[in-house]
Amino acid sequence: MRERKKQLTYQAVSDAAIALFLERGFDKVSVAEVAAAADISKPTLFRYFPAKEDLVLHRFADHEDESARVVAARPAGESPLDALHRHFLDGLDRRDPVTGLCDAPEVLAFMRLLYGTPALVARMYAYQGRSEAALADALGGGLPARLAAGQIVAVLRILALDNWRRIDAGESADAVRVGAAR
Structure with missing residues (x-):
């Protein structure tokens, strides 16, 4: 159950980030804005995604x-x-x-x-x-x-x-x- 929740959070954060990046451009969206859109803190975001680029590229992992x-x-x-x-x-x-x-x-x-x-x-x-x-x-x-x-x-x-x-x-x-x- 815990792993499933983690995967759902992972996907939700990435989806929120990609929506913002598509709307405004990768370079014009801050990590703080992604965290706010995903309703998590920046430290939590970085526990899931070590780099801003990973918000997009994890789909290739x-x-x-x-x-x-x-x-x-x-x-x-x-x-x-x-x-x-x-x-x-x-x-x-x-x-x-x-x-x-x-x-x-x-x-x-x-x-x-x-x-x-x-x-x-x-x-x-x-x-x-x-x-x-x-x-x-x-x-x-x-x-x-x-x-x-x-x-x-x-x-x-x-x-x-x-x-x-x-x-x-x-x-x-x-x-x-x-x-x-x-």
């Missing part, structure tokens, strides 16, 4: 070790690259926002906030660095695994960003999906 989990759970005989490719294609089919192929207005607004705010982009690279490290471990560690993980995470990031940019520029998700599957 569940995905930090996603590639590593896919590699670890792949069927016998399937290569890590094939497993990751299959997983990305499945994400495209589900219109998973992590793939950039989601045209829901709230997702597009969130992505504009994210990619339009240099502090958020910089902080996102830290999340991706942890994803890269987890994938390298799943690939066996060592330099070859780290190199492969770095390339894979970069490719996934660039593909997702390209998908989002094309949709944000007015292409339909269905049209983008055709090219994204290649």
